[in-house]
Amino acid sequence: MKVMDDFFSPRSVAIIGASRNPAKVGHVVFRNFIEGPYKGKIYPINPNTPELFGYRCYSSVLHVPGPVDLAVITVPAPLVLPVLEECGKKRIPAAIIISAGFGEIGNHELEAQVVATAKKHHIRFLGPNCFGVVDPATGVDTMFLPRFKIQRPTPGAIAYISQSGATLSVVLDWMGMKGYRISKFISYGNAADIDEADLMAYLADDPATKVICGYFEGVREGRKFFAVAKRISQKKPIVVLKGGQTAQGGQATLSHTGSLAGEARIYDAAFKQAGIIHAANLEQVFDFARVFATQPAPKGDRVQIITDGGGYGVLTTDAVIRNDLRLAQMRPQTVLALQKAMPSHVVIKNPMDLTGDATTERYRLAIEAAVADPGVDMLAVIVLFQVPALTGDVVEVIEEAKSAKPMVVIAGGGKYTETLKKPLEDGGVPTFSYPEQAIASLRALYDFSHR
Amino acid sequence: MKVMDDFFSPRSVAIIGASRNPAKVGHVVFRNFIEGPYKGKIYPINPNTPELFGYRCYSSVLHVPGPVDLAVITVPAPLVLPVLEECGKKRIPAAIIISAGFGEIGNHELEAQVVATAKKHHIRFLGPNCFGVVDPATGVDTMFLPRFKIQRPTPGAIAYISQSGATLSVVLDWMGMKGYRISKFISYGNAADIDEADLMAYLADDPATKVICGYFEGVREGRKFFAVAKRISQKKPIVVLKGGQTAQGGQATLSHTGSLAGEARIYDAAFKQAGIIHAANLEQVFDFARVFATQPAPKGDRVQIITDGGGYGVLTTDAVIRNDLRLAQMRPQTVLALQKAMPSHVVIKNPMDLTGDATTERYRLAIEAAVADPGVDMLAVIVLFQVPALTGDVVEVIEEAKSAKPMVVIAGGGKYTETLKKPLEDGGVPTFSYPEQAIASLRALYDFSHR
Secondary structure, three states, rough: OOOHHHHHHOOEOOOOOOOOOOOHHHEEEEEEEHOOOOOOEEEOOOOOOOEEEEEOOOOHHOOOOOOOEEEEEOHHHHHHHHHHHHHHOOOEEEEEEOOOOOOHOOOOHHHHHHHHHHHHHHOEEEEEOOOEEEEEEOOEEOOOOOOOOOOOOOOEEEEEEOOOOHHHHHHHHHHHHOHHHHEEEEEEOOOOOOOHHHHHHHHOOOOOOOEEEEOOOOOOOHHHHHEEEHHHHHOOOOEEOOOOOOOOHHHHHHHHHHOOOOOOHHHHHHHHHOOOOOOOOHHHHHHHHHHHHHHHOOOEEEEEEEEOOOHHHHHHHHHHHOOOOOOOOOHHHHHHHHHHHHOOOOOOOOOOEEEOOHHHHHHHHHHHHHOEEEEEEEEEEEEOOOOOOOOOHHHHHHOOOOOOEEEEEEOOOOOOHHHHHHHHHHHOOOOOOOOHHHHHHHHHHHHHHHO | OOOHHHOOOOOOOEEOOOOOEEEEEHHHHHHHHHHHHOOEEEEEOOOOOOEEEEEEEEEEHHOOOOOOEEEEOOOOHHHHHHHHHHHHHOOOOOEEOOOOOOOHHOOOHHHHHHEEEEEHOOOOEEEOOEEEEEOOOEEEOOOOOOOOOOOOOOEEEEEEOOOOOHHHHHHHHHHHHHHOOOEEEEEOOOOOOOHHHHHHHHHHOOOOOOOEEEEEOEEEEEHHHHHHHHHHHOOOOOOEEEEEOOOOHHHHHHHHHHOOOOHHHHHHHHHHOOEEEOOHHHHHHHHHHHHHHHHOOOOEEEEEEEEOOHHHHHHHHHHHOOOOOEHHHHHHHHHHHHHHHHOOOOOOOOOOOOOOOOOHHHHHHHHEEEEEEEEOEEEEEOOOOOOOOOOOOHHHHHHHOOOOOEEEOOOOOHHHHHHHHHHHHHHHOOEEEOHHHHHHHHHHHHHHOOO
């Protein structure tokens, strides 16, 4: 769908309902456009004022001088139809209808009229009742919450689509804080026109997107969704959290998005058949996503653990076995060479315990050996940065060791540790605080490349 | 054991091996004592210098003028025996032997001599090969890592004992950053004298400690440990993470602490019989601990969910059911009163969805109603602080609603959210980013009070 580009890279955008009143959605959306990195033309539309924050304000899109690629509609529900008519006359190809008050509160007739009007004018639209789009690369940002309340992530390779606007906003905020990087965030609300399957199909061909994530309570058209997912999952990983997996949770989705959550087992089977990776919770969606976005496919399931803390090594070993992966066995010559290069109290096994007097140099030797050894498919590197002799440049040693083998870093602690994890995360090495999350992510990576 | 107080509240402490050299353990320990909040007398012991950072330095504890309650021994292993002899002559009742190089590297004979010498002089000791003690209330802090690398938590009700020093230091650091509050942290290393069972028995009678947590790979004397645990768990919750639960993890513990990890199923059964709460991972230890430290015992298993985000409500419902708790049903009169007081689009069910235009006042009404309703045993309050109309004073409304019913807050997001969660956590309301952790903690709380 060529028109889909108009949602993410429009050359011009009209914000219909832009307002001086900070309590209005149209105010926040307009401010986010003019204060953000968006480079295209911005037209505020409001019949009650000739000017807004230095921008000429138009009473209708029909009075806008140039073409408009995207209309963002924030007016109350009863005004959406006439506004959409004008968008049609202006030949605007794409609209994000943020306005609520349609199917989600039982107003199905009005929603059907919106669909018919859009169809008549060949307008494709997201919503109604949605947050719309955040694309940090182009600066399109219709999330109507101010930046002080919701942080915005920087450009990257993770796409996320969500039926639930609030869940999407929380995740956006959290990823912004963590420094995780996104390609596109999309809240599609009632999905009266564009639905999750359309979005997935678009993201499958989007060169910026390496992994597609989603939170769904139900899907609009099961057959279409799973056909699209099956095709896409051949080339890009799809990671999904399904809300309403218990009968009672399913009841709750009825009050929320009106979705029929369906029976958990049926979804489970359908997800599996479609090659969708099923996350157990929101945190896991983005643990998996970060690893998919940055790490190569592993050749096999053998994990080498390197650590400077015995307890963390033990817990990571437990996690490897519980996730049905195997402990790697390095070749005898690798072990001998490491034994020769390291003090005798260093344990050259799996876990390889560099012990509490570990140095950056020991990490360099250990990681390089594991990367080179054909018996190792993946590396789980535990770095307890707190130990006395370890210096901050261990971060560079780890970054430089990036190779054709997946590698994750496990480092728990406070501010000092978080400060050192940041450059790793920025440099494309996923970091975790606890062993379980790291190893479950390696397992997902292995599964995707060995279906 | 009266002597145990000397480890945590000594009136005077001798740091044997105190040094001007920042690379020495004795340097860091001494600096942490003189720069921290410790109020007692501090005697550095080092035969090579008459003065250290303005403190008179003694060549032996025998030359210290007053009595010494606690000796912290940081000298190399071969010097520990003569030093301990002098401690005996000085009638020092308690020692923390930080020095390594004993049983953990096969030097069992030297360790046996240490035990014999201590016994002869009636010295009780922690270690060897340990970090010792952190007690933020008294300022005793023998963790030999500088504060810039490891943050220190403030005084509170959570005690933690760990065989693994590195794991303890990571957890300490992490809790310091999170603002979680501790009574005592104890790393006991080789447990040549005082072991995990002795420590648990002491903490059981410690008025500052409300919950006892631990990381163990094995226990020194199974029979003694489980007998003590069984007695203590009648009055205080014990939350334990067991390292080496898989056969391969058990192998790794042999290289680490030399513990026989034992078969997972046997430990599982013994833990259960002793009333020990078994955590699945490190994070869960402290999720459970925070809830035990602050929340009352619930009367039953019925959870009322209050939310301003439908998706989070659905996920929390799934978590309640998966944790084998029940969704509360409020009385018809409560529901009617709330329906009257709230706009019609608010969903007065379970989850109660205050929706995306939720206000602080709606939270006040909802929480007060759930606290008052006899059909509700526990409250899971989801607050997505990002929604437009919600103001920061919702935090005070939640804090003021503390009652005889356990309450947890689930709030995901970035910096703005973290800023608002901090006063809740400080005020004794446990906060979580995701539903699963919060509900698993309520389940642990319910289990403990309904065995």
